[in-house]
Amino acid sequence: MYFSGVVNLWWVFQLSMQKFQLKGERFGGGGTGHWECLICLFSHILTLCLCVCLATPTEVYSALRDLGYQSFRPGQEEAIMRILSGLSTLVVLSTGMGKSLCYQLPAYLYAQRSKCITLVISPLVSLMNDQLSGLPAKLKAACIHSNMTMKQREAVKSGQVCVLLLSPEALVGGGGSGSGCLPSAQELPPVAFACIDEAHCVSEWSHNFRPCYLRLCKVLRERLGVQCLLGLTATATLSTALDIARHLDITDQDGIAVRCAAVPPNLHLSVSVDREKDQALVSLLKGDRYGCLDSIIIYCTRREETVRVAALLRTCLQGTGGSIFFTRKKIRKPLKWQAESYHAGLSASERCRVQNNFMCGQLRIVVATVAFGMGLDKSDVRGIIHYNMPKSFESYVQEIGRAGRDGEPAHCHLFLDPEGGDLHELRRHIYADTVDYFTVKRLVQKVFPPCKCKQIHRRQRELVKVSVPLGVWHEEESRDWSRERVCHTHERAIPIQQTVEALDITEEGVETLLCYLELHPRRFIELLHPTLSVCKVSCYDGPRQLQKITKICPPVAVVLARRRMAGERVETCDQLEFDVVEVADTMGWQLPLVKRGLRQLQWSTDRGGGRSGVLVEFSSPSFYFRSYGDLSDEEMDRVCQFLHNRVQDQERTQLYQLTSCFKAFKSVAFQSVLSCIDDLDESRSLQLKKVLSEYFDKRRVQDHTLTPVDIEELDKYKLLDWEDQIRADIRCFLANRSDEKFSGRAVARILHGIGSPCYPAQTYGKDRRYWRKYIQFDFNQLIRLATQEIIRVK
Ligand SMILES: Nc1ncnc2c1ncn2[C@@H]1O[C@H](COP(=O)(O)OP(=O)(O)OP(=O)(O)O)[C@@H](O)[C@H]1O
Numbered sequence: 001m002y003f004s005g006v007v008n009l010w011w012v013f014q015l016s017m018q019k020f021q022l023k024g025e026r027f028g029g030g031g032t033g034h035w036e037c038l039i040c041l042f043s044h045i046l047t048l049c050l051c052v053c054l055a056t057p058t059e060v061y062s063a064l065r066d067l068g069y070q071s072f073r074p075g076q077e078e079a080i081m082r083i084l085s086g087l088s089t090l091v092v093l094s095t096g097m098g099k100s101l102c103y104q105l106p107a108y109l110y111a112q113r114s115k116c117i118t119l120v121i122s123p124l125v126s127l128m129n130d131q132l133s134g135l136p137a138k139l140k141a142a143c144i145h146s147n148m149t150m151k152q153r154e155a156v157k158s159g160q161v162c163v164l165l166l167s168p169e170a171l172v173g174g175g176g177s178g179s180g181c182l183p184s185a186q187e188l189p190p191v192a193f194a195c196i197d198e199a200h201c202v203s204e205w206s207h208n209f210r211p212c213y214l215r216l217c218k219v220l221r222e223r224l225g226v227q228c229l230l231g232l233t234a235t236a237t238l239s240t241a242l243d244i245a246r247h248l249d250i251t252d253q254d255g256i257a258v259r260c261a262a263v264p265p266n267l268h269l270s271v272s273v274d275r276e277k278d279q280a281l282v283s284l285l286k287g288d289r290y291g292c293l294d295s296i297i298i299y300c301t302r303r304e305e306t307v308r309v310a311a312l313l314r315t316c317l318q319g320t321g322g323s324i325f326f327t328r329k330k331i332r333k334p335l336k337w338q339a340e341s342y343h344a345g346l347s348a349s350e351r352c353r354v355q356n357n358f359m360c361g362q363l364r365i366v367v368a369t370v371a372f373g374m375g376l377d378k379s380d381v382r383g384i385i386h387y388n389m390p391k392s393f394e395s396y397v398q399e400i401g402r403a404g405r406d407g408e409p410a411h412c413h414l415f416l417d418p419e420g421g422d423l424h425e426l427r428r429h430i431y432a433d434t435v436d437y438f439t440v441k442r443l444v445q446k447v448f449p450p451c452k453c454k455q456i457h458r459r460q461r462e463l464v465k466v467s468v469p470l471g472v473w474h475e476e477e478s479r480d481w482s483r484e485r486v487c488h489t490h491e492r493a494i495p496i497q498q499t500v501e502a503l504d505i506t507e508e509g510v511e512t513l514l515c516y517l518e519l520h521p522r523r524f525i526e527l528l529h530p531t532l533s534v535c536k537v538s539c540y541d542g543p544r545q546l547q548k549i550t551k552i553c554p555p556v557a558v559v560l561a562r563r564r565m566a567g568e569r570v571e572t573c574d575q576l577e578f579d580v581v582e583v584a585d586t587m588g589w590q591l592p593l594v595k596r597g598l599r600q601l602q603w604s605t606d607r608g609g610g611r612s613g614v615l616v617e618f619s620s621p622s623f624y625f626r627s628y629g630d631l632s633d634e635e636m637d638r639v640c641q642f643l644h645n646r647v648q649d650q651e652r653t654q655l656y657q658l659t660s661c662f663k664a665f666k667s668v669a670f671q672s673v674l675s676c677i678d679d680l681d682e683s684r685s686l687q688l689k690k691v692l693s694e695y696f697d698k699r700r701v702q703d704h705t706l707t708p709v710d711i712e713e714l715d716k717y718k719l720l721d722w723e724d725q726i727r728a729d730i731r732c733f734l735a736n737r738s739d740e741k742f743s744g745r746a747v748a749r750i751l752h753g754i755g756s757p758c759y760p761a762q763t764y765g766k767d768r769r770y771w772r773k774y775i776q777f778d779f780n781q782l783i784r785l786a787t788q789e790i791i792r793v794k
Pocket of ligand 1 (some may be wrong): 070072073093094097099100376405474580
């Protein structure tokens with residue numbers, strides 16, 4: 001094994017620590033700079049050590065015991081030693097294999113040596129308190145949230161906690177929703193390292209890409225001076241893992257410390273295709289395989305279905321399930337409940353009740369949407385049943401990974417819909433964030449508004465009579481596109497709410513598109529921390545006061561001068577509202593400085609101080625970025641084309657993955673659940689595990705062309721046979737809502753049952769005559785029909 005060598009170089013660690021402490025004392029302690037020194041020192045020395053065989057120091061083992069464990073599980077030791085060496089690392093281990101220890105132990109050791117903190121970024125905000133209470137008692141931890149008391153904040157600042165849990169939004173302020181409650185870098189103790197949970201969200205190729213995760217690494221490095229990052233994920237294909245490693249700046253080969261088999265050996269998998277799913281489910285639960293299992297989770301795609309299935313089971317399993325269950329397992333404590341439903345639409349207290357009953361073994365079956373199980377630490381879940389097909393292999397592996405975390409045998413069964421109904425249901429979600437070319441173009445126009453750099457440059461050129469080529473888009477990627485441009489980018493802000501409404505895309509959707517622009521090799525834009533972009537200055541003492549402050553506040557002078565030039569009568573004006581980002585950019589000033597200057601207007605400069613009678617308010621949470629302003633029309637078209645292709649590629653990839661998933665499950669499926677209700681043919685289970693391993697070990701395929709068979713599977717209902725009916729319905733829908741405006745896409749979304757910011761499910765979902773009516777038909781074909789009908793009505 002990697003660390004089973006002979007030389008104990010733990011003294012290197014000790015020595016480095018002493019050096020660091022001395023250095024810290026000399027410089028008064030604290031500050032990320034010193035910490036960087038330590039990490040650098042560690043990195044150099046211990047990278048060296050890692051190249052040699054080295055035995056894990058005894059201190060690490062005693063820390064392991066302090067945290068309540070006797071030995072390491074596979075992969076933990078490697079990852080922990082890398083982190084203690086200051087080396088960024090990615091750990092890919094299935095659910096329940098013990099990823100958390102990979103940050104807990106180094107955090108504990110680091111904190112024992114010096115006043116420092118480990119940041120743990122986790123997307124499961126609602127479960128943070130559970131996570132916190134699940135930490136070993138010796139590990140002092142806190143989580144960042146907006147309701148933190150002063151005392152809690154002080155405890156964090158003074159280094160009394162060694163682990164700080166926070167959401168990505170709390171760190172990077174995702175959109176307008178960032179809580180901004182993290183103390184500043186100067187206030188925090190040095191950050192030993194940062195752990196990114198669910199690290200696959202960093203990769204744009206993952207099944208669960210979250211744009212704010214991308215900014216995460218940047219903020220950690222640039223704002224908090226973090227050098228060592230630990231990524232944890234349960235599901236990442238090889239391509240995704242490599243992509244995450246790139247974002248974490250892991251350059252060495254061993255950086256992806258652990259990648260284990262996708263499915264643990266104690267899980268027994270089966271799939272069946274049954275026409276009567278309800279009956280099949282009941283038979284399965286009454287059979288030998290599941291009849292004796294204590295804790296079972298049944299996953300459904302839709303909320304309504306969880307409620308219906310739970311009710312069905314309560315009726316059908318009354319008495320029977322329990323009796324088999326009790327006689328076989330000889331459990332003394334009777335179960336209070338047989339089956340309950342759980343989904344995000346239930347009240348918090350109801351969800352809590354169901355979860356608690358399940359956790360303490362009083363409830364046998366939870367019928368849930370995927371909302372259930374995230375962060376659930378119940379090691380003895382014995383069975384998972386997928387009533388509907390999951391949306392990807394990643395989701396499947398994640399969901400079945402909630403069973404058998406104690407290493408004991410557990411069973412997982414999936415019901416595959418013979419009619420492809422699940423395929424249609426899941427396909428809907430793929431279209432939720434797709435956008436058409438026209439929408440992409442409107443966004444691109446907002447992101448790259450023209451600037452005057454070209455004109456200014458031309459004028460200067462005429463003056464000095466030298467010819468420098470203006471920005472031309474060269475085909476070769478190797479050419480330095482940005483250096484050839486005349487414009488060196490501007491800071492811009494586009495208000496989130498307005499953009500969401502204007503484009504009818506979710507905030508996350510817009511952010512994803514902006515991320516694609518940033519991820520392009522030419523880095524079309526650089527995303528910055530979201531900001532409030534509108535500034536309103538109100539003078540209670542009237543217009544004269546406004547004139548007066550122009551003398552002490554140049555940004556206000558600029559805004560006023562511009563208004564004057566535009567022909568406005570500024571003399572009577574006592575209030576100004578303007579885009580502060582645009583003003584700062586025009587002036588070439590830094591935004592924080594401009595904002596600070598404006599805020600200071602509220603305070604009197606007189607000796608007495610106090611309020612000045614000027615009110616300065618900032619509003620409108622906005623996407624904030626740097627972008628070029630000298631793109632030619634042709635270049636703009638190419639940016640649009642790139643973005644549109646990227647969206648379409650994503651759509652194709654997801655459809656491809658969905659059909660691949662369906663085909664793979666079908667290839668190992670029993671024709672009826674009756675073939676596996678009592679005993680399981682292990683060869684089918686192994687066959688499915690092999691398919692999954694191959695999928696996770698494969699690199700991303702570029703070509704995601706659906707085969708005619710796939711298309712056949714997806715489009716069992718031929719549009720031609722239904723076209724007249726669909727057109728008639730669209731016309732009827734438009735006539736009923738003649739006072740509203742719809743695009744072809746908006747109508748198609750309604751026919752597929754997809755809500756959007758301008759056409760929310762809460763409103764449009766009520767009209768069952770149209771909502772979800774044509775879910776079986778191809779989305780793009782529906783857009784075509786709807787667009788034609790809209791044009792005809794006009
Ligand atoms: N070395 C170990 N020895 C014994 N038990 C361990 C060890 N490491 C972790 N565990 C236990 O395994 C269980 C699962 O650990 P953990 O929650 O870290 O898994 P995980 O991989 O993070 O799972 P998930 O992906 O669901 O978050 C916990 O109850 C934990 O106490």
